[in-house]
Amino acid sequence: MRLSVAAAISHGRVYRRFGLSPRSRLDLLRNLVTALVRYERIETPWARADEMRGYAERLIDYAKRGDKDERAMRMADFWLTEKDLIHKLFKVLAPRFQPHAGSYTRLLQIPNRDGLDRAKMAVIELKGNPLPPLVRPRRDSDRTLLNQLLKGYRQDAQRARGT
Amino acid sequence: MAVLVLVRSPLPRLRALLQRCWGRLERGLWPGIFGGQSPPWGPALAVQGPALVPQGISDAGAPSLPESMVWMAAPKQRRTIEVNRCRRRNPSKLIEIKRNIDVCPECGNLKQKHVLCGYCYAKVKEETRLIRMEIYKKEGGPFNAPTVETVVLYEGEKPTEKDEGKRIIERARKRPSWFVQD
Numbered sequence: 001m002r003l004s005v006a007a008a009i010s011h012g013r014v015y016r017r018f019g020l021s022p023r024s025r026l027d028l029l030r031n032l033v034t035a036l037v038r039y040e041r042i043e044t045p046w047a048r049a050d051e052m053r054g055y056a057e058r059l060i061d062y063a064k065r066g067d068k069d070e071r072a073m074r075m076a077d078f079w080l081t082e083k084d085l086i087h088k089l090f091k092v093l094a095p096r097f098q099p100h101a102g103s104y105t106r107l108l109q110i111p112n113r114d115g116l117d118r119a120k121m122a123v124i125e126l127k128g129n130p131l132p133p134l135v136r137p138r139r140d141s142d143r144t145l146l147n148q149l150l151k152g153y154r155q156d157a158q159r160a161r162g163t
Numbered sequence: 164m165a166v167l168v169l170v171r172s173p174l175p176r177l178r179a180l181l182q183r184c185w186g187r188l189e190r191g192l193w194p195g196i197f198g199g200q201s202p203p204w205g206p207a208l209a210v211q212g213p214a215l216v217p218q219g220i221s222d223a224g225a226p227s228l229p230e231s232m233v234w235m236a237a238p239k240q241r242r243t244i245e246v247n248r249c250r251r252r253n254p255s256k257l258i259e260i261k262r263n264i265d266v267c268p269e270c271g272n273l274k275q276k277h278v279l280c281g282y283c284y285a286k287v288k289e290e291t292r293l294i295r296m297e298i299y300k301k302e303g304g305p306f307n308a309p310t311v312e313t314v315v316l317y318e319g320e321k322p323t324e325k326d327e328g329k330r331i332i333e334r335a336r337k338r339p340s341w342f343v344q345d
Contacts, residue, residue, distance in 0.1 A: 084306045111281040
């Protein structure tokens with residue numbers, strides 16, 4: 001049984017290290033969560049967005065419990081530094097995501113940052129936001145073989161129903 | 164060349180003693196001073212070091228080098244250009260070619276398969292910035308987040324029955340083709 005941990009091994013650790021200390025890491029992620037709830041789409045380094053995603057989705061799960069819930073209100077009070085966003089969270093985001101079971105955010109990678117560090121950037125957004133869509137879902141053209149066969153099948157079915 | 168050191172001492176006995184010692188040194192009758200090396204003024208050379216100690220080498224079996232010398236690794240042979248080429252062009256040292264580059268179907272620019280197209284994203288980012296400016300103008304100041312949903316309408320569009328309780332943000336331009344109204 002290993003009674004001590006070597007300094008450079010981090011097998012099985014799930015949380016990344018950010019900032020100056022664990023408290024600083026939480027403050028950083030808290031700022032990002034606040035920005036996401038306010039602007040509904042933010043652009044940040046990929047590692048931070050990935051780390052923040054879990055916290056944001058759990059916050060929305062807490063918000064779905066309703067604002068009468070003591071724990072939900074305490075969570076929202078800690079995680080949102082701008083207090084007018086608590087109203088937005090409980091009155092706008094909770095009803096918006098009520099039919100969804102999970103995965104309220106979308107994380108997409110962007111070309112690397114233009115500065116000297118060329119950091120891997122990502123854009124994280126809440127689904128159902130009013131802003132223009134980032135990715136347009138593309139349907140296959142009607143001319144592909146499979147689509148032509150399906151079209152023929154649909155027409156046959158219609159003719160059979162009609163007669 | 165023997166160096167004469169003239170010492171002026173007030174005591175005549177000390178002076179006589181020094182003269183006697185000097186005489187003995189010159190004649191080589193005082194070999195014990197220089198640690199077993201006789202005569203220190205033998206062959207007149209200006210070089211320090213082992214050149215003045217010919218007997219020391221034959222006495223000791225090992226070479227009389229100072230103990231602070233360290234043996235260092237050095238290549239024995241010149242590496243031929245063939246060997247050099249093999250090492251420099253080994254596949255592990257070459258730059259990997261990327262096979263995940265595609266053409267964006269919207270604008271035709273190149274993009275990586277798992278990354279958003281840079282041109283299309285810049286387009287969307289600019290439009291988002293303008294929409295956010297409108298939102299800020301409507302809110303009037305900081306920390307005025309609304310408690311209702313938002314919908315963006317372009318020129319000549321009327322709010323439908325789906326946009327009942329929502330706050331409306333007007334944009335003074337034609338609706339872009341890539342922003343489809345749901």
